[in-house]
Amino acid sequence: MKVKSNMTKEIFMFNSDRLKAKEQGVDDTWFAVNNDENNPLDYNPWNQDLAEIKKKFLLLDQCVILFRPAFAKDEYSNREYNKGCYFLEITNQDGSITYSSKKLYTWEQLTPLAALFKDLSFSAASRVWKAKKL
Known part of the structure; x- marks a missing residue:
């Protein structure tokens, strides 16, 4: 069965403070697929630091x-x-x-x-x- 929809897929790569993340033993890089620009995942999910870098890629x-x-x-x-x-x-x-x-x-x-x-x-x-x- 073939189903159609209209959704653009993008991937966002985020980076937070690398040294702080390393000291805390967590990753400083995380990804989100098709993130809502109005509600971005700008905080590191492991230590809640604000992203310093956010880059968008088209899948x-x-x-x-x-x-x-x-x-x-x-x-x-x-x-x-x-x-x-x-x-x-x-x-x-x-x-x-x-x-x-x-x-x-x-x-x-x-x-x-x-x-x-x-x-x-x-x-x-x-x-x-x-x-x-x-």
């Missing part, structure tokens, strides 16, 4: 791989289904195109399938998806 269009839980409940019978099962989904970086598997998989079955898409551009991943008939 390249590599394939995003998702394991979506398929655990569901029938609203009429209250019966639960598909516990421990997952859909495999791939999407492009901006989330405008998503492919979702027609079949459910266990975690162990998904791991080798997900490896098929590692380090692929979304266009290459789309071709693999179609060839494997997922």
